[in-house]
Amino acid sequence: MAADTRHPLTTGPRPDTGAPPPHIDPAAGGNGTAAAALTALAEPGPTAAATAASARAAPEPVLLADASVPHDVPQRLVAHSCWYPSVDPGGRNVAFICDRTGVPQLWTGPVDGDEPRLLDADPDPVTEVSWSPDGRWIAYTTAPGGGELTRVLCVRPDGTGRRLLAGGEPGASAYLGCWTPDGSAVAVTVTEPAPAGDVRARPDWPPPATDLPAPAHTGRWAGRDGQAVLLGGRPLATATDQEAERTVVQADHAAQTREAAPRALAVYLVDPEGTSAPELVAAEAGAPTLRACALTRDGRLALLRRGPRGRREAVVLRRRDRTVTGTVRAADGDPWIGGFSPDGRTLWLRSDTHREFAALLEVRLGPRGEWLGQRVAAGRPDCDLELLGLHRDGQHAVLAWNRHGVSDLEITALPARAPLEFGTDLREPPADGSRDDTSRGVPLPHEVVTRVVPTADPDSPVVALSGSRRRPGVWWLPHGTALRTPWSSRDQDAVLAAGHPPVRPFPLHPTARDGLALGGWYYRAPGRSPDEAAPCVLHLHGGPEEQERPVLQPLYHELLERGLDVFAPDVRGSSGHGRSFVDADLGTGRFAAIEDVADCAAHVVVAGLADPQRLAVMGRSYGGYLTMASLVWHPELFRTGVAVCGMSDLSTFFAGTEPWLAESAAHKYGHPERDADLLRALSPMSRIDALRVPVLAVHGEHDTNVPVGESRQFVRAARERGLDAELLMLREEGHDFRRADNRRLFRRSAADWIQRHLAT
Template identity: 70%
Template structure:
């Protein structure tokens, strides 16, 4: 997150939490994002933490003072709740997602963009009396209703950027306040509620107070000793002395599981700190964990007796579930867990079993039961539910912890089940729950384990919230109707799955959308759209961008190249290191598949993508310069070296595992960068970027466009105001879709 070296990290002797989960001695911290814009519209984190000088990470493991910043008092805000009739409706068809239910299970808080920006709403599952609880224009990203029903916590992205803050409000719209994320140089993330609703877990991201001494390398003077991380198969030899920053200073499954060493009395740099916060500010904050140079840290559950906390930490591809004993902040257990949804699991009511969504020692994620002793140490680890060839996508335990809702990813399509959980760490026979649409994006449990509320999306509908009592599928009245999904002359298109084969024999995947009215035997102009991540997966959901392109008579092929999720751990890791060159070739192989199948016209192909997909689009244009007629990279990395220099520190630490270390792997990063081959670019390019993107700074698009123009290639840059890495405002999304479609249509014409 944005660094601010002027805000020192102080040594604050915070009292450990008392035994009960209902204790009033709770914690929080605040932060507010800050960015600066230069004359070209580029926004970067101010005083970015030099990634190459960071050292290995550790979690606190003792009773000594911990160097973490004390949390400020909550900031009260004016009430802004509005009934639905008072809200201007700028969208004919809107989306609703990220539901969280009240204790009775009959009212839902959710995110909705009916006013043009994702905002916090609440209403009954069986009525349309919904209310807007926060009318500020800052996009809302996550929602959590407290178990006692008194508060709704949510996360917003001020200015549409990547830095976030955590707020809470009462269900009637009163008492709105910032809990964390209100101070310069920091950002905050939502964690779980305690089971009695008296406290909320938040994670505060803050810059270290100081950097390691210049020249302090891992294992050298002034730094912790670090064992180099194992290199992926086929990765080239490294040319530097540093180690991957994702290598832990102590193996979590060994030393940390045994309790770890006592925390040092000396203050150390901290990046992420997790606290318990009293929503009304009536009690002091309580520190749960703090980690320096961290990639992620989220509190997923606190046991009902207040003894243990479940944390998810680590970079992409190396996530871990950690059990932290709260009275002394020692890590007692660590288990690798899957990427994807951050809510990885929860404790059973007696905290003797931990239920986890994990791909530990397997290709696909499954439901694991971790048996714990009274002190939180692991006694056993078993698989309670699994599927051959499919992974557990979402896991939600019901309110009493004796049942679970499981959403499985079956080659991109969701299958939902409800299962009973036994104290012995086993799950009963699951009951399938029919779904009216293809993909479940969020599960919210209710008081009735057989009546979950879920967010659904499908190729023929906008995202909506559905109530599933005893297997019935009831659309909430405030979600868009299916007939309103795409107003206009062109109906939405249901894609068909395709299975290309890469030149090295690896089976790929994806979905092909055929433009309405086109003859099956007619090769069409086609746009290859590449998803981000790289670990994301293309799934059959309604995508307005695709609808816009299809309405122009353009086919859309959305492939899953190597590195995508949904196909197993080996497939995700197949692009590591020098394997990324094969991922770039996968794009060409997917284009060839569409041509050979008679779907796409080889003379009228375009490529586009977002985030990593934007990088891959740039790379495809310069590695395969004769394949595409044009390209539209969106928020993509054009030079991996400048990307590492400008991105958020937490993202840099995750990205090192995927692409290479910016010090050790400089030669590899240069080879993989589209800018290194810019002389090969031959076709027009439209680059698109959000002005407040701090994940991939806008300079990545600017330098690519500038270099193209210097070489006489037509190139344009569209900068979207008040947007970050993801485009959330309806007017900006509409401008992006139409501008991109106009550009592609013009260059593929004829």
């Protein structure tokens, strides 16, 4: 989202996001305090005000120069990765993201041919792809400069007609939604920054369509022992009380603008041809996320996904009068949560409402979109429905289940429409997860499915696969036969530089000190004796809701080639283990998550896998925070740490992060004002005097999710205490490292650092 907007709940300066050199940063040293790493945000002047006003206008297509390249473009990466496929209407051609040039870019190629074409040779990383239902356009999202602000473009399948649809204004951001069923327009979500000046006198602010009520599904934090206070929580309006609710919402917006004017998210339908004006679908002031996931064929109803992490909602909006006709909790993870039947009377959703694990939910809708009832159409008692792909015929679906980190793929015929009077019925499917003969499992050549795409033939989907011994690739599954697309990397291309094949991990199941069962995957360095206690790196994933999966991780193999074992655990707060496990770190539960790291280290030591005198810890994003926290909460446990894009002080993090992320983070960590004491107690900087070991921090220069100042102040404080501490800054990167040369630099620098400090 827009980097120049402030979260209405927080005050204070933003961390310095200047561009340091792409090497160890000397600016992190010296005798400055944490405050010295922060700079005040300048007051907006007339130019900024004009920019804000233009950013609030509906997006219009802007023609760009053609940037397609034939398939014989120089290929610097042999062992490349392909992911995020989207198919044409015939199902024989695929648009996808590939990094064979060193940067994730937009490519297209036939499922059974070996001549892919680079459609956009610009160096900006591509993050999402969507082929229009009529086949005329491919829409995609890019991240200019590798940062967190994104924009939406369109290009024709032959590489011509490239144009910018949304997100081109300075400080603005945009991301993809669904296409209209006829392909005439694509939904885009754009940021609309609050106008400068006194917005109380502005009749056009908040935007007129800001009529989505506050989230109804607020999770279960209020019933826990934590000090944190949940944001929002007003019951959702229905069609019968919408007008009364709108009055309350408008009053609340007026109260908000007296304190600080929030930026808004707005969803528009944009015609790539530019022949018709963009059409506003919905807008919400202060929204963390808002995405159009599906439209009915007649355009009457829209399915929106909104809300912060841990409190996602699926909202059905009647477009004629922008009335919310119903809502239900939507599962976290993949944003494409569901869609409508061809007649618009059934909604299929990936939801975990009233459940530990996400399932396929069938919602019956009335003629005006009213919510008549719902039931579980497919669910399993011990694993999540992770991905849902609905066939355009409305009678078939592709389901990907997350079974303890490994994917099960199922092609199913959707159940016939239930009787009108079935009401609200949350009955469970058979306890063993079995279905009738209208469903069948599809054997997979690799462990994890990352995307499912139905094609014209319901029995021949396209999927993106990752595995512990292969690079991500795109596969075609005609009638149960798994065929790798010729332009995806071969398995043998994944062999590492030293000639060793990738290591296949094995699962471990530690137990936390309070009895909670944890999980994770252990990677044994090649050639190591089974009974040898090895130097070991604990790697902590981000989120916190991410999950460790058995997929090829070049970072892990860089460490393994240095003779270092890797244990990648799922501490509490991770997904894939049920809703209660995800929520177990809320509020003061964060302290238990920090203890989980020590318990995981103890588990691999007691099991005889790891040497207790040669342990290191590292992680990215939330894992970077957990790395810093582990080093100061357990100062004698680890010999060194590598913290990547981590939060060192939750107060300065809230002051500098993106507004949408602040909203989600307040649910996870605590409110930046009401829970200031809790955030202070959870911050690694509050215990920095306990730090005893060397630390390397790594950060992308354009990271606005976790600003660079979070790493700088931790490294500076460590140096002030006489410790070996460095900061590696990566140019043209944001919160995710997408460029091959930067990823390589990060892997080698982190492995060099850990190897050096574990060898002494």
